[in-house]
Amino acid sequence: MTKPQIWVAAFLVLFILLFLLARVSKNIDQTTSPVTNPVPQTDLSSGDLTAPELLTKLGCITCHGPDLKGTNMGPALSGLSAFWSRDKLINYLRNPSSFMDSDRFKAFKKEYPNVLMPAFGNIDVKDLGKIAEYLLQL
Ligand code: HEC
Structure with missing residues (x-):
């Protein structure tokens, strides 16, 4: 490999590593943040209310x-x-x-x-x- 090719290869590897790292940390975020339901669950089915x-x-x-x-x-x-x-x-x-x-x-x-x-x-x-x-x- 010529010198510029080595540089390109090195950058490529770096990008791939960063990309993987970003994905991993995103997964961690998702699993640690609690899943909240933004819609309040009001129970409007009345049953036997007067x-x-x-x-x-x-x-x-x-x-x-x-x-x-x-x-x-x-x-x-x-x-x-x-x-x-x-x-x-x-x-x-x-x-x-x-x-x-x-x-x-x-x-x-x-x-x-x-x-x-x-x-x-x-x-x-x-x-x-x-x-x-x-x-x-x-
Ligand atoms: C945010 C305030 C508000 C809420 C909550 C509300 N109303 Fe009203 N209601 C009004 C207003 C103001 C009027 C007068 C008509 C208009 O301006 O829309 C009215 C009118 C009425 C009328 C007609 C009255 C007439 O003399 O003809 C009825 C019947 C009524 N409402 C029943 C209800 C019932 C039953 C509920 C609950 C399920 C309810 N309202 C909830 C504000 C409200």
């Missing part, structure tokens, strides 16, 4: 108040049966934004300009039914 328990668990009372009499983040939930049927109310909970055009909701929008009623489309319909029945008889 409607009031669901209202607490789903955070409804944060905005509508522990007694559902309303806060500055959400209206009181009373007398709902004058406006809602059971099915309509379930649909509303699943997708509140689809009701925004009614006058009732234009008024809400003015009263709670910075708060949005969240959608609960990922909640078991049976639970939403339980909630709807409970709210309608308040």
Whole structure:
């Protein structure tokens, strides 16, 4: 081998060694760092929770108040049966934004300009039914 060839060969070996070293240390990193799940695992399958328990668990009372009499983040939930049927109310909970055009909701929008009623489309319909029945008889 000529002298330049030896240099090239030496560099090649060096690079390969560095590459292997990097891989080994990466493997070590992976095995020592604990595997954490970034998505918090909240258990939303309710089992036999009662409607009031669901209202607490789903955070409804944060905005509508522990007694559902309303806060500055959400209206009181009373007398709902004058406006809602059971099915309509379930649909509303699943997708509140689809009701925004009614006058009732234009008024809400003015009263709670910075708060949005969240959608609960990922909640078991049976639970939403339980909630709807409970709210309608308040
Ligand atoms: C982040 C606050 C917030 C949370 C949490 C929340 N809501 Fe609401 N909710 C509102 C606001 C604000 C309105 C008024 C409509 C609007 O502006 O979107 C509303 C409206 C409603 C209405 C219609 C009231 C009416 O008089 O027609 C019902 C029913 C309702 N919420 C039930 C619930 C239930 C049940 C839950 C829990 C599963 C819940 N909300 C969680 C803020 C909230």
